[in-house]
Amino acid sequence: MKVAIFGLGYVGSTAAACIASQGHAVVGVDVADAKVDAINRGESPVREPGLADMIADARDAGRLSAVTEIGEALGDCELAIVCVGTPSGVDGAHDMRFIVQVTRDIAEAVQPDRAKSLTVAYRSTMRPGSMENIIAPIFQARHGDAAAGLVELVYNPEFLREASAIRDYFDPPKIVIGTRDGSRSEAMEMLHEGIDAPTFHVGFREAELTKFVDNSWHALKVAFANEIGRVCETLNISAQAVHEIFVSDTKLNISAQYLRPGGAFGGSCLPKDVRALQYIGSDIGANTHLVDALIRSNEAHKHHQFLRVTDGLAPGAKVLLVGLAFKQDTDDLRESPAVDLARKLLDAGYQLDIYDPGLEPEQLVGQNLGYAFAYLPTIETLLVDRDIAQGGTYARIVATNRLVDTLDLGDGDIIDLSAAP
Numbered sequence: 001m002k003v004a005i006f007g008l009g010y011v012g013s014t015a016a017a018c019i020a021s022q023g024h025a026v027v028g029v030d031v032a033d034a035k036v037d038a039i040n041r042g043e044s045p046v047r048e049p050g051l052a053d054m055i056a057d058a059r060d061a062g063r064l065s066a067v068t069e070i071g072e073a074l075g076d077c078e079l080a081i082v083c084v085g086t087p088s089g090v091d092g093a094h095d096m097r098f099i100v101q102v103t104r105d106i107a108e109a110v111q112p113d114r115a116k117s118l119t120v121a122y123r124s125t126m127r128p129g130s131m132e133n134i135i136a137p138i139f140q141a142r143h144g145d146a147a148a149g150l151v152e153l154v155y156n157p158e159f160l161r162e163a164s165a166i167r168d169y170f171d172p173p174k175i176v177i178g179t180r181d182g183s184r185s186e187a188m189e190m191l192h193e194g195i196d197a198p199t200f201h202v203g204f205r206e207a208e209l210t211k212f213v214d215n216s217w218h219a220l221k222v223a224f225a226n227e228i229g230r231v232c233e234t235l236n237i238s239a240q241a242v243h244e245i246f247v248s249d250t251k252l253n254i255s256a257q258y259l260r261p262g263g264a265f266g267g268s269c270l271p272k273d274v275r276a277l278q279y280i281g282s283d284i285g286a287n288t289h290l291v292d293a294l295i296r297s298n299e300a301h302k303h304h305q306f307l308r309v310t311d312g313l314a315p316g317a318k319v320l321l322v323g324l325a326f327k328q329d330t331d332d333l334r335e336s337p338a339v340d341l342a343r344k345l346l347d348a349g350y351q352l353d354i355y356d357p358g359l360e361p362e363q364l365v366g367q368n369l370g371y372a373f374a375y376l377p378t379i380e381t382l383l384v385d386r387d388i389a390q391g392g393t394y395a396r397i398v399a400t401n402r403l404v405d406t407l408d409l410g411d412g413d414i415i416d417l418s419a420a421p
Contacts, residue, residue, distance in 0.1 A: 001190055002027070004073055004080040006102050008035040008066065009366060010046050010268070010332065011123060011158055012083035014165040016066075017044075017051055019191070020058035027073050028066035034365050039066035045365060047331040047358055050166050070109045074118065079187045080106060081156075082122045085268075085367060092275035094126055096134065103135055107142040110150055119187035121154040125211045125273055127280060131155050131178070131204040154178060154185050155207040159214070162267065163329035175199040178207025212280075215273040216291055222265040223297040229261025229420055230304055239420040261420040263400060264301045264337040266326040268367075271295065271335045302337050305417050306344045309398050315349035320389060322407065323400035324356040331358050333372045338400045341417075342382070343375055354382045355389035356403065 001024045005016045008030040016039070020026045028039055035045040042059035044052040058064035067073060074080065084102050086094040099122070110118055122135065131153055139147040155178035160168045175197050177188050182203045192199070200207075225243070232239035239261045246253060247260075265271070274294050281288030309319070326336035333339055345352050361380045364372050372379055384392070390408050397409055399416045 001025075001079060001187070002077045003191070004029060004070075004077045006030075006080065006082045006106070007084035007098075007124075008032070008039060008045055009083065009085060010048065010162055010165065010330075011160060012081075013039070013044060013046050013055070014048060014051060014160060014169060015081060015083060015123070015158070016064060017054035017058055018166060018169040020061075020063040021054055022194070024063065024191075026058070026064050027077070028064070029068070029070055029073065030066065031068055032365055033068060036066040036068050039064065047329075047363075048165050049163060049329050054166065070105055074106065074109045075111065077118060078116065079191060080118060080120045082106075082120065082124060083158075084124055086124045086126050086272075087367060088272040088275050092279040094272070094276045096126060096130070099124055099126060099130070100134065100138070103138045104142075107139045107151075110139075110143070112143065112146060112150065114150060117150055117152050119152040119154055119185060121156045121185075121188065123156055123158045125157070125215075125269070125276075126208060127276065128205040128208040128212075130208060132180075152185060152187070153180065153204075154188055155204050156188060157207060157211045162332055163327050170195060172197045176207050176210050177201050178204045180204060182206075211269075212273055212277045215270050216277050216294070219265050219270040219274045219294050219298070220290070222270075223294050223301070225261045226264065226301040226304075227297060230301070232261070232420075243420055262418045264298050264305070266335045266337045267332060268334045271298070302340050303344075305337075306341055309341065309345070309396065309415055309417070310348065310350070313350070313396055316351065317395035318351040318353070318393065319345055320384075320392060320394040320397045321345070321352060321354045321400070322356070322389070322397065322404045324354050324359060324383075328401040328403055329358065331360070331364065331368070333359075333364070333368055335371070339372070339375050341398070341400075346376075346378075352382055353384045353389065353392060353394070354379075355384055355386070355407070357386065359383060 003019055003024050003026050005012045005026060005028045008028045016026045016028045030036055038045040042056040044055050082102055084098040089095040106120060135153060139151050143150055157176050159172050175192055177185055179185055182201050184201055229239040232242055243260055278291050281291060321342055324338045325332055342352060394412060397412045397414045399414060401418050
């Protein structure tokens, strides 16, 4: 099968490499020259363990290429997968501009004399009803009544976690296929052949809501655990012991995932999808008070951790922050709690060094690049290498992940924000 991938960020690049590794021919489409050039050089445009090797292998085998414009790329494709971003808009709702533009491009490129319909599957998180009220009308406006025969629309949410995306692609917790009437899709069955996971064939709206429910639940677990952690710390109770007791109950407490007091939630999915679900709840009068509180609780936890880091530390003191990306083994800075902490420390007058070997500012692209320099415009002067981090004299060392375990820091004053207080 020949597959086109629209959007070569973390989701799209991973999908392109994994699909190509299964023997399919893949062409990636992205407006960013840097991402397209990286793919065509056999390199990964994003940092993800194992992805660079998979892309290099796919390029060597002639199964992966990338272009900046669709052109004739869809002519012999059976499947197009849309993975462009849906960032938070000013009101908290998803910004659908990229989805609309890509959909228009695909609709324009689909030729009315195709021998077989093109399956267009969307993986970008978007509001329930988007497939019916935004996507389908664009194809109908371009092709009229013939659209239903030319294009099969599918909503297929992804469940990839950065730093483990390849493993998650081949071993997902579930597969959700949303179609107009909940029927099966031949192209999607071929795409997921050999992947063993519970599969759900549902309507568009059920599939669209899945990511909101999942990501809001994950955000809820993190925020809940951190609220309990703050109570424990204030009352001089061991949050670690309370956590151990709580997660031992796998019958009623569901799962240990995310249920550990520590860092605030961040990254490209949880904050924006919680905001969007909050907007939807307000828009339809559903009064989702718990969801409404998640972002506020998370911001409160970020400030709590800033106070914890600076407790007893005089302004002007030198601080080493170990780990800036929102998660170890990734270079994704979008809504990273560590970025907020770094900004707060600088604003409060502390001297700051940052050690994160996965970050190279010149390789940041797209929204990741914009976010990094918007919040830390001096990021290039803050990053230090391993020797400086190990040899520097710091009043306090702040760890956001397990990177600190790779350093020889002696008996320095280390605060581990990723662990329970």
